[in-house]
Amino acid sequence: MTDIIARDETASLISADKVEGTDVFNNDGEKLGSVQDVMLDKRQGNVAFAVMAFGGFLGMGEKHHPLPWDTLNYDDERDGYVVNLSKEKLEGAPTIERNETNRLYDRSYGEKIYGYYGVPPYWM
Template sequence: MEAVQETGNLIASDKVQGTNVYNAAGDNLGSIHDIMIDKPSGKVAYAIMSFGGFLGIGNQYHPLPWSVLRYDTDKGGYVVNLDKRQLEGAPAYDIDLEPAWGDRAYESRIHDYYGVGPYWSM
């Protein structure tokens, strides 16, 4: 028997991966590469969005605080209140590097950029 991957309000992490991310104007900004979950609380902390590049060259990952995403059933993807210009200046890392997860100063800069409180204080 195959595990249920999606219900009305729940979705398996492997179904989130590859989901498109749009801005409020409907522009496709990228797609979810991965999600980061806070082990102690079980909360989803970040959606890691693949943004930019061509054919995988020059791609960067943008950690988006989970709280800035809203799922839109009509689009079948997540919507953020950002435009491409704002993402170009957002915290990001190259696909072959690992950011400083667990470093509260690094993660605070991400949350400050998006103007939301950190997941560990919610």
């Protein structure tokens, strides 16, 4: 039964399993990367970040950018998310290492990320 739920989506709901691996594009249609992980605020029930993998080859040199969930807009035609972000702006964006997702629980670091993208933090 859980396998059926994990693969399903509706017009407004999607399983986290299906979000992971989804491509992320900018407004010009350039593929920037893909969603590596979705970070949930388990106390407030919000999606806090989508961690996007960017660049690299076969995992080498790949950067991980936490994006505020509100910066992502799903595009049915692209079958992926679109962000209002150039590759140049992304290259200067805050990053985390694979083993550093615990940094995302630090509200001051979270404020830095949200501030970089010009989005108010969901917890404020």
